Amino acid sequence: MFPAVLVLAAVAAGTIPAAAALASARWPVRSPAAAIVLWQALGLGWGLAAVGALAGLGGLGGSYRDEGQHAGVARAALAVAIRAVRGVTSGPQAGGAVWYLRLVAVAAGLVLLALLCWVLLASSATVLRARRRQRELLSLLAHGDPKVPGALVVDHPDAAAYCVPGLRSRIVISAGTLELLDQAELAAVLAHERAHLRERHDLVLLPFTALLRAFRWCAVARRAESAVALLVEMLADDHALRHRPARELATALIRVGTAGSRAPSGALAADGAGEVAVRVARLLRPAPGLSVPALALVGAAALLLVALPMAFLSIPF
Amino acid sequence: MDAVNRLGELERAIMDVLWEDPEPLTVRQVSGRLTDRDLAHTTVMTVLDRLAKKGFARRERDGRAWRYRAAESREAYVTELMLNALDQTGDRQAALARFVRSVSGAEARALRRALEALEALGAPESPESPGAPSPGLPESPGPSVSPEDARRG
Numbered sequence: 399m400f401p402a403v404l405v406l407a408a409v410a411a412g413t414i415p416a417a418a419a420l421a422s423a424r425w426p427v428r429s430p431a432a433a434i435v436l437w438q439a440l441g442l443g444w445g446l447a448a449v450g451a452l453a454g455l456g457g458l459g460g461s462y463r464d465e466g467q468h469a470g471v472a473r474a475a476l477a478v479a480i481r482a483v484r485g486v487t488s489g490p491q492a493g494g495a496v497w498y499l500r501l502v503a504v505a506a507g508l509v510l511l512a513l514l515c516w517v518l519l520a521s522s523a524t525v526l527r528a529r530r531r532q533r534e535l536l537s538l539l540a541h542g543d544p545k546v547p548g549a550l551v552v553d554h555p556d557a558a559a560y561c562v563p564g565l566r567s568r569i570v571i572s573a574g575t576l577e578l579l580d581q582a583e584l585a586a587v588l589a590h591e592r593a594h595l596r597e598r599h600d601l602v603l604l605p606f607t608a609l610l611r612a613f614r615w616c617a618v619a620r621r622a623e624s625a626v627a628l629l630v631e632m633l634a635d636d637h638a639l640r641h642r643p644a645r646e647l648a649t650a651l652i653r654v655g656t657a658g659s660r661a662p663s664g665a666l667a668a669d670g671a672g673e674v675a676v677r678v679a680r681l682l683r684p685a686p687g688l689s690v691p692a693l694a695l696v697g698a699a700a701l702l703l704v705a706l707p708m709a710f711l712s713i714p715f
Numbered sequence: 716m717d718a719v720n721r722l723g724e725l726e727r728a729i730m731d732v733l734w735e736d737p738e739p740l741t742v743r744q745v746s747g748r749l750t751d752r753d754l755a756h757t758t759v760m761t762v763l764d765r766l767a768k769k770g771f772a773r774r775e776r777d778g779r780a781w782r783y784r785a786a787e788s789r790e791a792y793v794t795e796l797m798l799n800a801l802d803q804t805g806d807r808q809a810a811l812a813r814f815v816r817s818v819s820g821a822e823a824r825a826l827r828r829a830l831e832a833l834e835a836l837g838a839p840e841s842p843e844s845p846g847a848p849s850p851g852l853p854e855s856p857g858p859s860v861s862p863e864d865a866r867r868g
Binding site for chain 1: 817
């Protein structure tokens with residue numbers, strides 16, 4: 399049992415520096431999809447391993463073996479929890495301090511699990527509410543325009559374009575953007591936004607937004623969310639490239655990005671700047687994607703990150 | 716689906732009327748201004764009621780009648796709509812997907828220079844040749860650069 403907990407703890411601890419390394423790596427911009435899969439594996443792997451390690455600590459050296467069989471980490475933790483509930487009603491167990499420590503560990507695991515589920519639900523609720531409000535306002539204020547078929551136009555002088563993902567999705571272009579871009583560039587913007595909607599990139603980003611909500615103080619969580627958000631933009635750029643030349647998308651990015659704003663701004667996002675340059679650069683000077691062996695390596699790593707914790711959670715040792 | 720669209724259209728038409736007039740209006744007055752439609756009085760009343768419940772319209776009693784006005788100006792709502800897209804703070808809202816972040820200052824100037832270079836080149840970018848003039852992008856990053864490097868830029 400102890401080795402299982404050790405492996406889980408190692409995976410949980412190891413995903414942190416791995417995430418930091420991935421955030422600083424250079425290869426993701428060459429194959430954003432592969433990098434996103436790896437990010438997802440890191441997130442899921444960390445979650446499983448962290449909850450598992452805590453719960454497993456609780457099950458260590460326990461008397462669950464009285465039943466005459468070994469148990470995997472998950473079952474052991476469950477046994478401890480059940481015993482604890484019974485113990486509360488029938489008085490403290492013998493071997494007091496260690497027992498309570500084990501209880502604390504199992505409880506911590508459960509709390510972490512509950513926290514992760516909670517932030518996912520809460521983030522989803524926030525997102526759904528914000529989108530409903532957007533759709534309400536759009537139905538009152540926006541109108542169509544032949545220059546941007548299939549999209550809605552809002553009469554605002556600043557340049558902005560965005561989409562509202564979901565089942566009733568919308569693409570929104572500001573009047574300022576219509577003035578700023580030519581027909582080809584507008585088509586490129588639409589292709590980019592449609593890619594977001596079709597590929598459901600919002601669902602890809604949601605778990606990372608949720609994780610950030612739980613661990614806002616953690617630099618790695620912030621870097622993970624930033625990295626995935628940028629990679630998702632690159633994915634949409636790549637999809638748009640299937641229909642439009644790279645140049646139009648690049649010039650559209652620069653025009654809209656540098657248009658400035660008359661709206662009162664909060665802290666100027668200096669860190670947003672590098673992201674635009676990276677996107678433009680990779681459009682104009684595309685680098686070859688990862689080689690097949692490299693992709694296979696990334697895939698294998700992702701698989702391992704998820705399979706390992708799952709195995710050590712369930713298989714009896 | 717058709718009924719939903721029609722309702723949305725009516726709400727819109729009625730909000731347009733409310734936005735046009737700074738004075739609070741009765742149902743009859745609103746009806747009267749919707750000249751290009753043939754709407755039953757009760758329909759207008761129902762829609763105004765919905766708008767009030769949704770918070771877009773406010774109503775006050777004037778004798779026996781209700782008077783309605785828009786809760787906020789049209790501009791205020793447009794600003795609200797665009798706020799997420801224009802917002803320059805670091806907080807990313809997962810509710811929307813913005814096309815591109817706003818940049819300013821030195822980075823914006825560098826990007827604009829790149830744009831000018833692109834336009835001067837005219838023809839579409841030809842694929843890679845090491846000696847080719849590159850539109851002087853900020854840091855001229857190789858295509859294989861980490862987003863964080865660019866951010867630290």
